[in-house]
Amino acid sequence: MHSLPEEATSREVLAKMSLIRRFEERAGEMYAQAKVGGFLHLCIGEEATVVGATQALRETDYMMSTYREHGQALARGTSPEAVMAELFGKEGGCSRGRGGSMHLFDLEKRFLGGYGIVGGNLPLAAGVAFASDYTGTEDVTVCMMGDGATNQGTFGESMNLAALWSLPVVYMVINNQFGMGTAIHRHSAITDLSKKAEGMGVPGVKCDGMDVLDVHACVTEAVRKAREERSPQLVEAVTYRFRGHSMADPEEYRSKEEVAEWRKRDPVLAFAGRLVEEGVVTEDEVTKIDEESIARVDAAVEFADESPFPPLDSLYDDLYVMGGQVQGWYSVDERSPETHRGEDEREAGKVAQDLAEAGAAHASDEPADEEQDLSYRRGEDG
Numbered sequence: 027m028h029s030l031p032e033e034a035t036s037r038e039v040l041a042k043m044s045l046i047r048r049f050e051e052r053a054g055e056m057y058a059q060a061k062v063g064g065f066l067h068l069c070i071g072e073e074a075t076v077v078g079a080t081q082a083l084r085e086t087d088y089m090m091s092t093y094r095e096h097g098q099a100l101a102r103g104t105s106p107e108a109v110m111a112e113l114f115g116k117e118g119g120c121s122r123g124r125g126g127s128m129h130l131f132d133l134e135k136r137f138l139g140g141y142g143i144v145g146g147n148l149p150l151a152a153g154v155a156f157a158s159d160y161t162g163t164e165d166v167t168v169c170m171m172g173d174g175a176t177n178q179g180t181f182g183e184s185m186n187l188a189a190l191w192s193l194p195v196v197y198m199v200i201n202n203q204f205g206m207g208t209a210i211h212r213h214s215a216i217t218d219l220s221k222k223a224e225g226m227g228v229p230g231v232k233c234d235g236m237d238v239l240d241v242h243a244c245v246t247e248a249v250r251k252a253r254e255e256r257s258p259q260l261v262e263a264v265t266y267r268f269r270g271h272s273m274a275d276p277e278e279y280r281s282k283e284e285v286a287e288w289r290k291r292d293p294v295l296a297f298a299g300r301l302v303e304e305g306v307v308t309e310d311e312v313t314k315i316d317e318e319s320i321a322r323v324d325a326a327v328e329f330a331d332e333s334p335f336p337p338l339d340s341l342y343d344d345l346y347v348m349g350g351q352v353q354g355w356y357s358v359d360e361r362s363p364e365t366h367r368g369e370d371e372r373e374a375g376k377v378a379q380d381l382a383e384a385g386a387a388h389a390s391d392e393p394a395d396e397e398q399d400l401s402y403r404r405g406e407d408g
């Protein structure tokens with residue numbers, strides 16, 4: 027058993043886990059009230075993995091995550107207001123309402139997202155680590171993924187380059203034991219994921235993802251090796267998500283008994299219990315910390331409610347569109363200097379409507395294939 031950190035740190039760790047728990051619960055409620063659109067993936071049950079890892083980083087280190095990343099942003103120090111407003115798609119959000127739940131981003135906190143593509147963040151993290159190395163800084167990048175992401179091609183590609191180029195990166199698998207509705211033993215030939223990158227030259231360790239101190243100890247050592255020895259590392263934190271994959275998950279792939287069994291190891295309650303047992307805080311103080319978290323989240327919801335939606339005429343701001351490489355009604359034609367259809371959207375007025383219609387017509391030009399699996403169009407894949 028790891029010994030507790032000093033009192034102030036112990037309280038900070040509990041407060042962060044408690045804030046994440048209360049934030050996620052409320053985010054789920056806001057989704058049910060249709061204040062949040064698109065998909066919503068909660069990390070309830072996984073708080074120890076997020077906070078244990080974040081506490082191991084310097085302010086100047088980078089962190090990247092998946093679409094299940096509200097906790098990471100909060101733990102990194104993005105305000106609950108900015109995260110909640112982003113979920114609401116509002117201008118006050120950390121991605122100015124453009125990203126939503128899956129695309130939180132906060133450069134100031136060196137939190138580089140928020141990625142909806144499973145495994146898509148892995149090579150990007152290698153790139154960030156390469157940049158740190160190339161520019162001669164001591165910064166380390168921690169890149170988180172789920173167990174399902176370890177089956178993506180990007181996993182092998184990224185591990186190989188990280189080892190080949192001695193990149194200062196720690197890849198962290200938050201193994202919640204399911205990729206959507208598929209249990210790990212049904213999706214991965216190797217279930218000890220800490221070993222999965224060994225053949226590519228990246229050594230790994232496994233830690234107890236329900237124990238914030240164990241996660242912290244493992245990630246701290248991995249970060250040290252990445253920083254000082256320029257040796258990329260893999261950390262597997264074994265945990266469990268207490269809620270469904272996303273808000274639209276009937277959870278038919280696991281039993282209520284299994285969930286109840288894991289809930290007995292609730293990482294927030296376990297850490298609070300330990301602090302009380304060792305006399306660091308009283309039970310009343312634990313209640314107070316919880317109440318403060320609820321109040322922080324209340325304020326975040328109020329802020330998000332009051333924040334405006336982004337102005338309609340900013341719709342095309344910040345879009346990066348290639349030239350001839352991307353064929354489509356929306357692509358920018360770089361072959362001649364004058365303004366083309368769609369490039370001057372602020373002055374567009376009615377043209378915007380014409381363009382939307384042209385886009386729709388273009389899309390419906392595709393021959394329909396009756397046999398095609400259209401489940402993604404019904405939004406079941408998120």
Ligand SMILES: Cc1ncc(C[n+]2csc(CCOP(=O)(O)OP(=O)(O)O)c2C)c(N)n1
Nearest residue numbers: 094142143144172173174175204205206408
């Ligand atoms: C490249 C890609 N394929 C499929 C999906 C659909 N999808 C969304 S989440 C998910 C499961 C990923 O599971 P895991 O990596 O274990 O992360 P977790 O959701 O458990 O945190 C899948 C297959 C996607 N977003 N991206």
